[in-house]
Amino acid sequence: MLLFIGRRLLVAIPTVILISIFVFFLQKLLPGDPVLALAGEDRNPEILEYLREKYRLNDPLYVQYFQWIGNALRGDLGISLRTQQPVLELIGEKLPVTLQLxxxxxxxxxxxxxxxxxxxxxxxxxxxxxxxxxxxxxxxxxxxxxxxxxxxxxxxxxxxxxxxxxxxxxxxxxxxxxxxxxxxxxxxxxxxxxxxxxxxxxxxxxxxxxxxxxxxxxxxxxxxxxxxxxxxxxxxxxxxxxxxxxxxxxxxxxxxxxxxxxxxGFGKLVVDAVFNRDYAVVQGIVLCTAITFILMNILADALYRVLNPRIGAP
Missing domain, CATH: 1.10.3720.10 (MetI-like)
Structure with missing residues (x-):
C-alpha cells in the first residue's frame, strides 16, 4: 500500500507543476492592473512605479513564476495586496469555514x-x-x-x-x-x-x-x-x-x-480577490484547492484498494 501511495504521489508531482504554470500565467491574462487597484484614486506615477518594484511586477513573467513557485515550496504563498496579510494565513482563516460547510x-x-x-x-x-x-x-x-x-x-x-x-x-x-x-x-x-x-x-x-x-x-x-x-x-x-x-x-x-x-469561506475570499486583482490570493487558493483535490484522488484510490484488495493486485 505504501508503495502504491508513493507511486501516485510521484505521478502527482508533474500534475501539480502543470497546474501551477496554468494558475500563474492564466492569472496574468485577467484584465486590469493590480497596482492601479491598490493605489486607488492616488495614481502618482512615482508611487505606481514604487509598487511595481516592491512587488517585482516589472520582472519578466518567467522570473516572477520561478520566484513564486520557489517561495511556495518553502510555504510562502506571498502577501495579499489588499490586506497585507500572508496568503497562507488568510487560507488558514477561511479553510475551517469551508471545511465545515x-x-x-x-x-x-x-x-x-x-x-x-x-x-x-x-x-x-x-x-x-x-x-x-x-x-x-x-x-x-x-x-x-x-x-x-x-x-x-x-x-x-x-x-x-x-x-x-x-x-x-x-x-x-x-x-x-x-x-x-x-x-x-x-x-x-x-x-x-x-x-x-x-x-x-x-x-x-x-x-x-x-x-x-x-x-x-x-x-x-x-x-x-x-x-x-x-x-x-x-x-x-x-x-x-x-x-x-x-x-x-x-x-x-x-x-x-x-x-x-x-x-x-474560500468562495467569498476568491471572489473578493478576483475583483480586487489580488493575484497572490487567487493563485494561492487555486493552487491549494488543486493540491487538495489531487490528494483526495489518491485517498480514493487507496480506499478502493483497502476495501477491495483484489483491485490492482498483481
Whole structure:
C-alpha cells in the first residue's frame, strides 16, 4: 500500500507543476492592473512605479513564476495586496469555514443519496424507482443559486426558522454555527446527493444480481439481512471512493453558495480577490484547492484498494 501511495504521489508531482504554470500565467491574462487597484484614486506615477518594484511586477513573467513557485515550496504563498496579510494565513482563516460547510453538505448528501439509491435499486422498475430517479434528476438540474434563494425566502423570510445569512464560528457557539450552516449545507448537498443516489443505485443493481446474494436468499436469510448486510456492504465499495472525490469537489465548488449565504469561506475570499486583482490570493487558493483535490484522488484510490484488495493486485 505504501508503495502504491508513493507511486501516485510521484505521478502527482508533474500534475501539480502543470497546474501551477496554468494558475500563474492564466492569472496574468485577467484584465486590469493590480497596482492601479491598490493605489486607488492616488495614481502618482512615482508611487505606481514604487509598487511595481516592491512587488517585482516589472520582472519578466518567467522570473516572477520561478520566484513564486520557489517561495511556495518553502510555504510562502506571498502577501495579499489588499490586506497585507500572508496568503497562507488568510487560507488558514477561511479553510475551517469551508471545511465545515463541505462536511455538513456531505452528511446531507449521504443521508439522502445512499438510502434513496438502495430503495431505488431494490424496487427497480416500480413507481418508487421512477420517483427516486425523477428526484435525483431534479437535484442535478436545479442550480444551487436558485435553490439557495428559494430556501432563504421560504425557511428564513416566511417561516423564520433559520438565519438567512451570516456565519458563527463553531468554537464560539456550536449550536448557532450549525444553524447558520444548515441551509447552505443542504443546498450544496442536494446535487451531491443526486450523484450518490445514481452511483449507489447502479452498484446495488449489480450486486443484487450476484451469485452470493442468491445464495444468501436460498439459505433462508431475511430480506433485510440480505440487502443491508450482504448487498449494501459490497455495493458501498465504489460509492466510498466516489464520496472521497465528491468531498474534494465540495471544497472547490462552494463559491456561489458561500456568496448567497454570506459565508466568509474560500468562495467569498476568491471572489473578493478576483475583483480586487489580488493575484497572490487567487493563485494561492487555486493552487491549494488543486493540491487538495489531487490528494483526495489518491485517498480514493487507496480506499478502493483497502476495501477491495483484489483491485490492482498483481
Amino acid at each position: 463541505a462536511v455538513m453538505a456531505l452528511v446531507f448528501a449521504m443521508v439522502i443519496g445512499i438510502p434513496a439509491g438502495v430503495i431505488s435499486a431494490y424496487y427497480k422498475g416500480t413507481w418508487i424507482d421512477w420517483v427516486a430517479n425523477v428526484i435525483a434528476l431534479s437535484g442535478l438540474s436545479v442550480p444551487n443559486f436558485w435553490l439557495g434563494i428559494m430556501m432563504i425566502l421560504l425557511v428564513s423570510v416566511n417561516l423564520g426558522w433559520l438565519p438567512a445569512s451570516g456565519y458563527r464560528p463553531f468554537s464560539d457557539d456550536p449550536l448557532q454555527s450549525i444553524r447558520t450552516m444548515l441551509m447552505p449545507a443542504f443546498v450544496l448537498g442536494t446535487a451531491i446527493a443526486a450523484t450518490l443516489m445514481r452511483h449507489t443505485r447502479s452498484a446495488m443493481l449489480s450486486v443484487l444480481q450476484s451469485d452470493y446474494v442468491r445464495t444468501a436468499r436460498a439459505k433462508g436469510l431475511r430480506e433485510k439481512v440480505v440487502v443491508l448486510r450482504h448487498a449494501l456492504k459490497n455495493a458501498l465499495v465504489p460509492v466510498v471512493t466516489v464520496i472521497t472525490l465528491l468531498f474534494g469537489e465540495l471544497l472547490a465548488g462552494a463559491v456561489l453558495t458561500e456568496q448567497i449565504f454570506t459565508i466568509p
